[in-house]
Each structure stands twice: as structure tokens, then as C-alpha cells.
Amino acid sequence: MVQEISVEDVKAMRDRGDPLTIVDVREPWELDVAALDGAVSIPMALIPAHLDQLPRDQPLLVLCRSGVRSARVVEWLEMQGFHNALNIEGGILAWAQRLDPTIRQY
Numbered sequence: 001m002v003q004e005i006s007v008e009d010v011k012a013m014r015d016r017g018d019p020l021t022i023v024d025v026r027e028p029w030e031l032d033v034a035a036l037d038g039a040v041s042i043p044m045a046l047i048p049a050h051l052d053q054l055p056r057d058q059p060l061l062v063l064c065r066s067g068v069r070s071a072r073v074v075e076w077l078e079m080q081g082f083h084n085a086l087n088i089e090g091g092i093l094a095w096a097q098r099l100d101p102t103i104r105q106y
Contacts, residue, residue: 002071002078004089007099010061014038019058022088023047025073026064034092034104036063044069051080060085065106067091 013020022039024031031041042050044064054060060082064070070087077085088094096103 002074003086004067004071005059005061005086006089007095010088011099013059020061021055021058022061022063023054023073024063024092025069026092030065030106033106034096036092036095036103039063044073047073047076054082056082056084058084061088062086063088063095064091066093 010020010022022036024036024039024041025044025047026041027043028041040053042053054077060077062070062073062077062085064073067087067090070091074085074087090097092103093105096105
């Protein structure tokens with residue numbers, strides 16, 4: 001079972017200044033439509049080539065559009081020994097619907 005975190009909990013962590021890394025695994029064209037400030041963009045297909053750039057010493061929160069791709073990435077990261085990886089439940093759509101209606105939905 002993939003570990004998940006709600007958008008509300010992610011926002012609370014950010015607001016407190018907790019150390020964390022958000023990795024957005026969507027494609028560049030998707031980021032042109034809707035992006036989360038401060039997230040690191042690494043498209044899903046490129047994650048294996050960027051493992052050395054991902055932290056293991058703080059929460060690694062993975063984001064996509066709705067939470068499906070990011071869940072697959074988290075599952076794969078866990079198999080690579082990233083026990084700090086969490087799926088952001090509902091993705092950028094949940095963020096837009098529940099926290100920031102100025103973010104475009106697509």
C-alpha cells in the first residue's frame with residue numbers, strides 16, 4: 001500500500017517551514033497549465049535518471065494531476081529504498097479544489 005498525505009497536511013508542513021521536497025512528476029505542458037510553487041519538476045519517465053537528486057533524509061512528497069501517476073512513482077521509489085516517499089492524495093486537482101481555486105484545473 002502506497003503511503004499518502006493529504007494536500008491539507010502538505011500545506012501545513014509548508015506553512016510551518018518543515019523540511020520537505022515536493023516532486024511534480026507531470027509533463028512540462030501540464031506545468032504550463034497548473035503548477036505548485038516550490039515543487040521540483042521531474043517528469044515520471046525521468047525519475048530513474050534523477051534518483052541521486054532525491055533526498056532520503058526528509059519527506060519526499062510526489063505530486064501529479066490526480067494522484068495516480070504519483071502513486072506509481074512512490075511505489076517504485078519505495079522499491080528503490082526511499083522509505084520517505086509519500087503520494088500527495090488527489091494531486092494538483094485536490095490542491096486546486098480544496099486549497100487554491102486560482103490554480104487552473106484540467
